[in-house]
Amino acid sequence: MTYETCPEPLVIACAADDAYAPGLAVTLYSAVANCTAETVVCAVVDMGLSDRTVKRLHTVVATARSPHTATVELLFLSSGTYLQGTQVYRHFAKAAYARLLLGRLLPDVKKCIYLDCDLLVTGNVVELQAVDLGGNALAAVEGRAGPKVRDLMNRFLEGTGWSRKYFNSGVLIMDLERFRSNDIGEQAVAFCENHASHLLFPDQDALNVLLSDAWIALDSRWNMIVKHGRNRDLSVPGVLHFVGAKKPWKVARRPKDLEIEIAIARYRDALFASAIFAKHKVIVLSAIFATQRVLDLP
Ligand SMILES: [Mn+2]
Numbered sequence: 001m002t003y004e005t006c007p008e009p010l011v012i013a014c015a016a017d018d019a020y021a022p023g024l025a026v027t028l029y030s031a032v033a034n035c036t037a038e039t040v041v042c043a044v045v046d047m048g049l050s051d052r053t054v055k056r057l058h059t060v061v062a063t064a065r066s067p068h069t070a071t072v073e074l075l076f077l078s079s080g081t082y083l084q085g086t087q088v089y090r091h092f093a094k095a096a097y098a099r100l101l102l103g104r105l106l107p108d109v110k111k112c113i114y115l116d117c118d119l120l121v122t123g124n125v126v127e128l129q130a131v132d133l134g135g136n137a138l139a140a141v142e143g144r145a146g147p148k149v150r151d152l153m154n155r156f157l158e159g160t161g162w163s164r165k166y167f168n169s170g171v172l173i174m175d176l177e178r179f180r181s182n183d184i185g186e187q188a189v190a191f192c193e194n195h196a197s198h199l200l201f202p203d204q205d206a207l208n209v210l211l212s213d214a215w216i217a218l219d220s221r222w223n224m225i226v227k228h229g230r231n232r233d234l235s236v237p238g239v240l241h242f243v244g245a246k247k248p249w250k251v252a253r254r255p256k257d258l259e260i261e262i263a264i265a266r267y268r269d270a271l272f273a274s275a276i277f278a279k280h281k282v283i284v285l286s287a288i289f290a291t292q293r294v295l296d297l298p
Pocket residue numbers: 116117118170241242243
C-alpha cells in the first residue's frame with residue numbers, strides 16, 4: 001500500500017543533510033516508535049544524505065515500527081531547484097528552508113506533521129494529526145519572542161494588529177492544501193531571499209510574518225525547548241527540542257541542569273535504540289554524567 005491508496009496515513013516530514021543524520025534518525029525513530037497510526041509515511045527531504053545514511057534510515061524506521069502500525073513507508077524527496085537563491089546564516093543548514101517546500105514536494109498530501117532533526121519525540125503524534133486547524137495553515141507551539149525577535153516582527157507587522165504571538169517552527173502541523181492554494185511556501189522562500197540579512201531564524205521568521213495570527217497554538221508540551229534557564233517538566237509526553245548549535249549527539253560537556261542531563265541521556269538512549277549510528281562518533285555520556293553526579297566531580 002502506498003500513501004496514495006491508503007485513506008488517511010499519518011505523514012511525518014523531515015529534512016536533513018548528512019551532518020544531521022543522527023538527529024534525523026532519532027527524530028524518525030522516536031516519532032514512529034511512539035506512534036499508533038496504522039499507516040505511517042516518513043517523507044524526508046534529502047538535502048545531501050549519503051547512500052549509507054539512506055540505507056541505514058530504512059533500518060531505523062523498520063526497527064521503530066510499533067505493533068499498532070501495519071505499514072511504515074520511507075520516502076526521499078529532492079528539493080530540486082527551489083532553494084537555489086537562499087543563503088545560510090548562523091548555525092542553520094539549508095535544510096531549514098525545506099519545510100517551506102512541503103506543499104509542492106508532497107502534492108497529494110493534505111496534512112503533514114513536520115518535525116525538525118533535533119527532536120526527541122516522547123508523545124504519540126497521532127494526537128497532532130487529529131488537531132482541527134480550523135481553516136488555518138498551520139499549528140505550532142508559541143515560542144518566546146525576545147527583544148530582537150519582537151523588533152524584527154515589528155519591522156514587518158507594525159500597524160497590522162499583530163498580537164505579538166510568535167511560534168517556533170520546529171514542530172508544525174501543516175495544512176498542505178492551504179499552503180498550495182495560497183502559495184505560502186513560495187512566498188516564504190521569497191521572503192527569506194529578500195530579507196536574508198535581517199532574519200534571525202529564517203524560515204521561522206518568514207512563516208511568522210506571513211501567517212501572523214493565522215495559526216493556532218498547540219499545547220507547549222509538543223515543543224519543549226531543552227535549554228539552560230528554562231525550568232520545566234521535560235518528562236511530560238510530547239516533543240523535546242534541542243535548540244541551538246550544540247546538538248545532543250555531539251554534546252561533550254556535562255549540562256548544568258539535571259533535567260537537561262536526563263533529557264540528553266534519553267536522547268542518547270534513542271540514538272542507540274535506533275541501532276544504526278552506534279559507530280557514529282557518539283560517546284555514551286549518560287553513564288559518565290551520572291558518575292560525575294554521584295561523585296560530585298567537576
Ligand atoms: Mn530545531
